[in-house]
Amino acid sequence: MPELPEAENIARALSRVLTGRTITQVEVFSPAMREPLTPLLTAGLEGKSLLDIRRRGRYVIAELSDGRVLLMHFGMSGVVRVEGGNIAKRKHEHVFLHLDDGKIFRFECTRRFSLLKVCALPCAGGIPAELDKFGPEPLSDEFNGEYLYRVSRGKSSPVKSFIMDNAIVPGIGNIYATETLFGVGISPLRPAGKLTRKECDLLIQESKKILHRAIELGGSSISDFLNVDGSEGKFAQELKIYGKTGQACVQCGAKILSARIGGRTSAYCPCCQH
Numbered sequence: 001m002p003e004l005p006e007a008e009n010i011a012r013a014l015s016r017v018l019t020g021r022t023i024t025q026v027e028v029f030s031p032a033m034r035e036p037l038t039p040l041l042t043a044g045l046e047g048k049s050l051l052d053i054r055r056r057g058r059y060v061i062a063e064l065s066d067g068r069v070l071l072m073h074f075g076m077s078g079v080v081r082v083e084g085g086n087i088a089k090r091k092h093e094h095v096f097l098h099l100d101d102g103k104i105f106r107f108e109c110t111r112r113f114s115l116l117k118v119c120a121l122p123c124a125g126g127i128p129a130e131l132d133k134f135g136p137e138p139l140s141d142e143f144n145g146e147y148l149y150r151v152s153r154g155k156s157s158p159v160k161s162f163i164m165d166n167a168i169v170p171g172i173g174n175i176y177a178t179e180t181l182f183g184v185g186i187s188p189l190r191p192a193g194k195l196t197r198k199e200c201d202l203l204i205q206e207s208k209k210i211l212h213r214a215i216e217l218g219g220s221s222i223s224d225f226l227n228v229d230g231s232e233g234k235f236a237q238e239l240k241i242y243g244k245t246g247q248a249c250v251q252c253g254a255k256i257l258s259a260r261i262g263g264r265t266s267a268y269c270p271c272c273q274h
């Protein structure tokens with residue numbers, strides 16, 4: 001599932017190839033992914049330029065020249081490509097946006113959990129209203145130990161679910177939450193309200209370090225995710241605990257256990273994480 005580093009890399013890659021381009025034609029091949037796609041046909045996108053492409057949480061936002069935005073999310077299996085027009089349509093490609101340089105922005109998604117839609121005038125900061133309830137960006141200065149300590153007081157939910165909640169901080173998914181908690185020796189099962197102030201600082205530092213590293217390496221490309229240019233991320237090779245249930249802990253050699261937390265499998269070391 002594409003997480004923040006993958007979305008960041010998609011936004012950067014799309015920014016390089018789409019900024020300043022004008023949409024000349026829209027083709028829709030399927031009625032819907034997570035939401036209907038046919039509204040794209042009547043949205044009046046033809047003639048609109050793409051001014052700026054940015055990320056919020058795991059969403060990518062492309063600002064249109066008429067003030068609206070194209071909002072995208074890559075679900076479990078979303079892949080976007082910008083290619084020349086001479087490549088045949090792939091089976092699970094659902095939308096083509098033809099561009100004025102002859103290339104085509106193509107959205108592929110085998111499992112159809114992705115999102116591509118036009119949002120009306122965004123609110124402050126160019127963020128669509130539906131992302132307005134998100135907490136501070138994980139790589140921003142507003143996501144700091146003081147903030148995490150304050151919002152976690154009195155919370156009995158497991159710390160792993162807590163840091164995966166978009167309303168607390170958007171974009172830290174299963175892979176990065178699992179790795180961050182291992183890195184700081186905190187059990188994913190610990191109630192968020194039991195974090196100390198010092199642990200909040202450490203957790204924030206570790207999450208930023210891991211996310212920056214994953215962005216640098218192009219994301220983790222678990223499952224069928226590919227970056228926008230088709231290259232796969234290399235962070236998967238640096239994972240210390242995610243997906244390693246039953247193997248020996250790299251730090252202490254103990255057998256890695258897993259728990260179901262918030263419907264997701266969470267690997268953790270019973271010796272290193274408390």
Ligand SMILES: [Zn+2]
Nearest residue numbers: 249252269272
């Ligand atoms: Zn261990």
